[in-house]
Amino acid sequence: MPAKNAGTTEPMPPFPESWGGRRYHSISQAYQQRFGQKVHKLALSVSQSCPNRSSEIGVCVFCDEWGSAGIYVRPELSVAAQIAAYKAGMKERFRTQGFLAYFQPYTNSFTRTQDLERQLRAALEDSEVLGLIIGTRPDCLNKSLFPLLAELAQETYVCVELGVQSFEDPALDFLNRGHDAAQSTEAILRLKEVPGLEVGVHLIFGLPHEGDQEILFAAHETNRLGVNNVKLHNLHVLKNTPLETLYRQGDFTPLELEEYARRVVLFLEHANPTLAVGRLAAKASREEELVAPAWTAQKMLPINRIEGMLKAQNTWQSRLWTGEAPWT
Numbered sequence: 001m002p003a004k005n006a007g008t009t010e011p012m013p014p015f016p017e018s019w020g021g022r023r024y025h026s027i028s029q030a031y032q033q034r035f036g037q038k039v040h041k042l043a044l045s046v047s048q049s050c051p052n053r054s055s056e057i058g059v060c061v062f063c064d065e066w067g068s069a070g071i072y073v074r075p076e077l078s079v080a081a082q083i084a085a086y087k088a089g090m091k092e093r094f095r096t097q098g099f100l101a102y103f104q105p106y107t108n109s110f111t112r113t114q115d116l117e118r119q120l121r122a123a124l125e126d127s128e129v130l131g132l133i134i135g136t137r138p139d140c141l142n143k144s145l146f147p148l149l150a151e152l153a154q155e156t157y158v159c160v161e162l163g164v165q166s167f168e169d170p171a172l173d174f175l176n177r178g179h180d181a182a183q184s185t186e187a188i189l190r191l192k193e194v195p196g197l198e199v200g201v202h203l204i205f206g207l208p209h210e211g212d213q214e215i216l217f218a219a220h221e222t223n224r225l226g227v228n229n230v231k232l233h234n235l236h237v238l239k240n241t242p243l244e245t246l247y248r249q250g251d252f253t254p255l256e257l258e259e260y261a262r263r264v265v266l267f268l269e270h271a272n273p274t275l276a277v278g279r280l281a282a283k284a285s286r287e288e289e290l291v292a293p294a295w296t297a298q299k300m301l302p303i304n305r306i307e308g309m310l311k312a313q314n315t316w317q318s319r320l321w322t323g324e325a326p327w328t
């Protein structure tokens with residue numbers, strides 16, 4: 001018999017109340033618990049390149065000329081000026097007073113560590129910035145970065161967000177990532193040794209030859225490695241990318257929304273309950289850049305479909321998590 005809510009005949013939801021009624025552990029709820037208030041990310045741009053663009057490897061197959069930057073980033077401004085500009089708009093929209101400085105586009109550790117430190121500390125000078133999120137690649141973590149991360153993680157909230165994308169080497173080859181899955185697992189394990197530091201990963205679903213085993217393996221690795229948060233993306237086609245060429249040649253077909261939602265639900269069911277979900281699906285930052293699939297143009301459409309599927313199937317994040325490898 002399911003438990004009952006005190007004083008009512010309503011059955012208790014089988015997932016934690018701290019998830020705020022959602023069937024997955026959203027990162028907004030995780031932040032609420034951690035900071036005791038709503039916090040919003042301020043997307044900042046300081047990096048202008050990455051190891052792929054600066055070498056013969058070339059761009060990742062899905063990457064546009066902006067290096068995955070949001071439309072609002074203003075790299076020509078100092079960190080302080082970017083924060084001041086974005087904060088004003090955020091405060092008007094959300095009435096919030098807590099922010100995380102999110103160093104997002106390109107590869108933020110693809111620079112001298114002392115230069116990165118200067119930018120990170122500039123962000124922390126703002127009293128309303130409650131922490132840092134540093135976006136980078138698994139193969140771009142210099143030795144000198146670790147003492148800095150250890151120091152900062154004692155002072156404030158710090159999350160390193162890695163573009164892992166897949167734990168499968170053939171998928172990483174297709175994406176032209178220029179690193180393999182072993183480098184990702186090694187990077188996550190090294191970062192997890194830094195006390196207090198959080199690790200986030202980006203994963204892409206909808207890769208060629210991807211089946212349920214690959215989704216389950218992604219959930220397994222995320223659990224096993226102790227990843228703190230995850231952003232899930234559908235592989236979508238943007239203009240002027242190598243993926244657009246493959247798509248137009250008929251060598252790549254993006255997932256339909258229904259199938260993408262099914263894979264996300266499968267992942268969530270096998271993910272552990274503490275994994276915070278930062279994103280359920282990608283949306284093209286610049287709508288005019290989107291080639292396919294059309295459903296990617298609408299931010300809420302995939303979110304509503306995934307949440308609807310979780311509800312219709314009466315399932316939730318971690319329902320099938322066993323604490324062990326979910327794949328055989």
Ligand code: SF4
Pocket residue numbers: 049050051052053058059060063064067068105106107137163
């Ligand atoms: S996704 Fe990141 S690593 Fe790949 S080409 Fe774009 S900026 Fe570089």
